[in-house]
Amino acid sequence: xxxxxxxxxxxxxxxxxxxxxxxxxxxxxxxxxxxxxxxxxxxxxxxxxxxxxxxxxxxxxxxxxxxxxxxxxxxxxxxxxxxxxxxxxxxxxxxxxxxxxxxxxxxxxxxxxxxxxxxxxxxxxxxxxxxxxxxxxxxxxxxxxxxxxxxxxxxxxxxxxxxxxxxxxxxxxxxxxxxxxxxxxxxxxxxxxxxxxxxxxxxxxxxxxxxxxxxxxxxxxxxxxxxxxxxxxxxxxxxxxxxxxxxxxxxxx
Ligand code: NDP
Numbered sequence: 001x002x003x004x005x006x007x008x009x010x011x012x013x014x015x016x017x018x019x020x021x022x023x024x025x026x027x028x029x030x031x032x033x034x035x036x037x038x039x040x041x042x043x044x045x046x047x048x049x050x051x052x053x054x055x056x057x058x059x060x061x062x063x064x065x066x067x068x069x070x071x072x073x074x075x076x077x078x079x080x081x082x083x084x085x086x087x088x089x090x091x092x093x094x095x096x097x098x099x100x101x102x103x104x105x106x107x108x109x110x111x112x113x114x115x116x117x118x119x120x121x122x123x124x125x126x127x128x129x130x131x132x133x134x135x136x137x138x139x140x141x142x143x144x145x146x147x148x149x150x151x152x153x154x155x156x157x158x159x160x161x162x163x164x165x166x167x168x169x170x171x172x173x174x175x176x177x178x179x180x181x182x183x184x185x186x187x188x189x190x191x192x193x194x195x196x197x198x199x200x201x202x203x204x205x206x207x208x209x210x211x212x213x214x215x216x217x218x219x220x221x222x223x224x225x226x227x228x229x230x231x232x233x234x235x236x237x238x239x240x241x242x243x244x245x246x247x248x249x250x251x252x253x
Contacts, residue, residue, distance in 0.1 A: 001243065003223040009230040011036035014090045014142075016135070018071070018128075019100030021048025023200035024150075027218035028097055028225050029064070030055060035226060038062040040086060040093075043100065044070045065089050071100055071127035072119060076134075079127070083134040092141035095229045098128050098149045098172075103202050106161040117164040124168035129175060136188075144187045148228050149176045151192040151240055153249040173240055180238030189237035191228055195221055196244030197252060207251045214252035216244060 015032050019025035020041035026048070029039050033056045041049045041064055049066040056064045067082055086093065102123040104116040132147065139145040154162040155169020173192055180190040197203060199215040221243035227233050228241065 001223045001227065001245070003227050003232075005035065005223075005226050005230055005232070007035060009035045009226060009232075013037040013094040013229065014040070014092065015095035015097065015229060016040040016042060016086070016093055017097045017099055018042045018131070019044075020052060021045050023202060024195055024198060024218045024221070025097070025099035026052055027222060028099060031219075031222045031226060032095075032229060033061045033064065034059070035230075036062070037095070037229070038064070038090070040065045040067065040089070042067045042069055042082065044068065044072075071123045071131075072102070074127045074130065076130050079130040079134040082131065083138060086135070086138060090138075093135060093138040093145060094142045095146045096132070096135055096139065096148070097225070097229070098131070098147075100127075101150060101202065103165045103206060106206060107163065108161060109163050112163045120164035120168050121171075124165070125171045125175070128172065132175070132179070139188055140186060142187065144231065144234050145189070146229050146233065147179065147188060147190045148225075149173075149190075149192045151176075151194045153194055153196070155194070156240070159249070176240065177238055184237060189234065191233075191236060191238070192240040193224055193228065194240065194242050196242060196247040197249075198243075210251035211253060 015037045017025050017029045020029040021043040033039050043049050046068040053064045053066050102120050149172045151172050152169045154166035176190050176192045197215050199217050224243040
């Protein structure tokens with residue numbers, strides 16, 4: 001995407017990012033912060049979140065908050081606690097990027113372990129739903145807020161071996177569509193991003209043998225992440241966007 005926002009695009013915006021300690025989420029947190037947002041970093045590994053927080057502090061950007069939560073074991077009460085804590089910190093939320101995700105072994109449906117299926121659904125669907133439900137009141141307090149889910153090309157067209165992960169991303173697309181329609185007369189817009197093959201540890205676990213140099217980095221795909229959090233997208237809702245339009249799915253050669 002060719003998008004060159006002004007450097008103050010996200011001034012005064014308050015944005016929560018899940019999975020903010022690594023990969024795409026880490027880059028999104030640093031990018032949003034650089035464009036003026038106050039960010040709330042949520043993730044599993046506190047030390048990784050603290051390192052992103054320190055990087056933001058070292059650049060004299062608006063101080064970031066961190067909240068560590070393992071979405072694999074998170075309950076509805078845990079998600080409500082997140083919302084309650086955030087309400088102590090800030091008056092509202094202008095953006096939520098649901099980025100944290102779990103991918104397990106690539107294996108045929110017939111061989112998926114039930115526990116793997118449950119884990120992927122818990123992180124990618126159930127926890128995302130519970131967190132969204134808890135955070136909606138804070139988002140609706142903003143005059144213009146943006147809820148962004150992370151999908152995948154296998155969440156639009158099933159692919160052999162991608163089992164629970166693919167099904168969880170279809171569910172993510174559905175969650176986005178339902179919420180977008182429910183909020184079309186409010187200031188809340190709801191969309192999905194499909195990052196496309198991106199150089200992260202999740203990608204490396206799925207395609208260990210591909211040529212990583214041919215993959216976009218998280219920084220390369222940030223224009224769409226910025227666009228959807230800033231005012232330029234305020235009339236867009238119910239859409240599943242591609243950060244790398246036209247990219248063919250599958251390993252980079
Ligand atoms: P990474 O594995 O690099 O990062 C995922 C992040 O999510 C990590 O910070 C990780 O925490 C966090 N996370 C994972 N499980 C949990 C959990 N149980 N509780 C809290 N946080 C958790 O993945 P990517 O950056 O590649 O992926 C980001 C998103 O993009 C995912 O939703 C993925 O499905 C999607 N995607 C990625 C593609 C790619 O090519 N990279 C392609 C299509 C979609 P920790 O740091 O503790 O491990």
